[in-house]
Amino acid sequence: MRERLTETEARYLLTMYKVYAECGCITPKQIAERMNVKRPTAYEYIMKFVEKGLLCKISKKYALTEIGIKKARKILRKHRILESMFYETGVSLDKACECAHRIQTSVDDDIVEHIARYLGSPKKCPHGEPIPEVDR
Numbered sequence: 586m587r588e589r590l591t592e593t594e595a596r597y598l599l600t601m602y603k604v605y606a607e608c609g610c611i612t613p614k615q616i617a618e619r620m621n622v623k624r625p626t627a628y629e630y631i632m633k634f635v636e637k638g639l640l641c642k643i644s645k646k647y648a649l650t651e652i653g654i655k656k657a658r659k660i661l662r663k664h665r666i667l668e669s670m671f672y673e674t675g676v677s678l679d680k681a682c683e684c685a686h687r688i689q690t691s692v693d694d695d696i697v698e699h700i701a702r703y704l705g706s707p708k709k710c711p712h713g714e715p716i717p718e719v720d721r
């Protein structure tokens with residue numbers, strides 16, 4: 586899927602990726618709680634992602650598809666490299682993270698890889714979380 590997600594969609598996808606990694610499934614209730622929104626809003630995004638092929642329904646719950654996982658890992662890699670860059674320059678961790686959320690869907694992949702090399706190919710973000718490798 587080459588289509589870019591919006592800033593908000595990317596925030597939802599990263600939250601779903603986290604929930605999926607922790608629980609092995611995704612429900613509107615979990616997403617609503619994590620995103621601090623009402624359940625119908627979370628459900629709307631779930632439906633949107635099913636349509637885009639990022640999620641699939643398994644009985645009454647949802648799971649990320651292979652495409653969804655790849656897409657989430659790609660955004661997460663960008664997020665963590667960008668926040669590492671801001672943090673390196675002395676920006677606070679909260680600000681670095683928030684700013685990375687705002688630009689992660691608009692910065693080109695190759696630019697992020699240039700930044701990663703410039704930073705010495707970091708393996709962890711300033712939160713101490715692993716930076717996913719590039720998927721082939």
Ligand SMILES: [Zn+2]
Pocket residue numbers: 664668681682683685712
């Ligand atoms: Zn962050």
